[in-house]
Amino acid sequence: MPADAPDARIPERYSRQIRFAPIGPEGQRSLARSRVLVLGCGALGCAIAEQLARAGVGTLRLVDRDFVEVSNLQRQSLFSEDDAARSLPKSVAAASRLRAIVRDVRIDEHIVDVDASTISGLIAGCDLAMDGTDNFRTRHLLNEACARARVPWVYGACVGAYGCSLAILPGDGPCLRCIQDELPAAGDSPTCDTAGIIPPIVQVVAGWQVAEALKILVGASAQVRRDLWTTDLWSGSFQRLDMARWRDPRCAVCGTTPTYPLLSAPVDRSTVLCGRDAIQLRRGAMPDLVAITNRLATRVEAANEYLVRWSDGPLRATCFKDGRVIVQGTADPAVARTMCDRWLG
Ligand SMILES: [Zn+2]
Known part of the structure; x- marks a missing residue:
């Protein structure tokens, strides 16, 4: 109570x-x-x-x-x-x-x-x-x-x-x-x-x-x-x-x-999300979600105070306020990292 x-x-x-x-x-x-x-x-x-x-x-x-x-x-x-x-x-x-x-x-x-x-x-x-x-x-x-x-x-x-x-x-x-x-x-x-x-x-x-x-x-x-x-x-x-x-x-x-x-054990920087065809990456720095939303412009599928989601061909990425990014459409951490580097720098 x-x-x-x-x-x-x-x-x-x-x-x-x-x-x-x-x-x-x-x-x-x-x-x-x-x-x-x-x-x-x-x-x-x-x-x-x-x-x-x-x-x-x-x-x-x-x-x-x-x-x-x-x-x-x-x-x-x-x-x-x-x-x-x-x-x-x-x-x-x-x-x-x-x-x-x-x-x-x-x-x-x-x-x-x-x-x-x-x-x-x-x-x-x-x-x-x-x-x-x-x-x-x-x-x-x-x-x-x-x-x-x-x-x-x-x-x-x-x-x-x-x-x-x-x-x-x-x-x-x-x-x-x-x-x-x-x-x-x-x-x-x-x-x-x-x-x-x-x-x-x-x-x-x-x-x-x-x-x-x-x-x-x-x-x-x-x-x-x-x-x-x-x-x-x-x-x-x-x-x-x-x-x-x-x-x-x-x-x-x-x-x-x-x-x-x-x-x-040391914390992994990337995690395969089993069965979801997705990779989660931890990028460390806290992202500026508003700046990302503005920069990605028409690619943005969803944006709110907690996250920004956008797509690039068959891949779809969601960046969270705590610095994590979930990339859907791949089980390969290298593909996910390339997608993030391309759009988040
Ligand atoms: Zn035990």
Whole structure:
């Protein structure tokens, strides 16, 4: 609950949740005091953030590097056609929608790429982190930063009609690295762009994740499930895998002598965005978006206070205020760099 909100409003708005005995009035007050990081504002991030905001979590930190596109609207439930037409950053569009749903929620939105240089600052001050990412590299980075900061996080993933989730508690049970010692190679795992996705699996996985989040936030840690849940909604299959024996005392992240391999690694200047036929470049200097918009003139397809997008033949580039550029239409970093150098200098 924000400090300035009158206590009397809580029972009315949250009456059905307070009536749920495991939460009750004390649990509701805990939720209001809680700060949760939602990493990624795609399909899972939208569903998670909406449920947490409606449940009365006091502060949400929303993080995403991308902007809303028409192809997102089928499953990313906080966005509208207008958001896509305006190419709004996802964290900004999500924050705006959430404020319309719950006026008193505090939202702290970030348009930023998550890497070893940014992740720890994003987790700082949060009681819990929620996985709304779409790739294992970012999940492992989150896993390392959460282990180091001793913050619990809830893993979730979905593609096609398949989904899974697992709560990861610091020092209690396995971490993601215990379960997956090696990162899958880029392109090894199916993504929503390569294998598609149906909306109901998003809501199922987000529901599993948020249920664990509520338990953690109200202090019901004994109720947090320690197994990996997986399901395929199309075939109707469902499994619970007990993960307790997976804890590895020699784990590089949660073992007795952690090395945090990803947090210690140098930050890449370019990233292949798997399944999207796109490259993300980090150019360092903060761009002057107005000057770029004026210089590119008729090539500009979208421009707002957060980004400028333009095209050059089959390539389309989007330059963000933080100095990142996403070039769509190539999987070759050299082609992307040539495109940027040509138009941004
Ligand atoms: Zn571990």
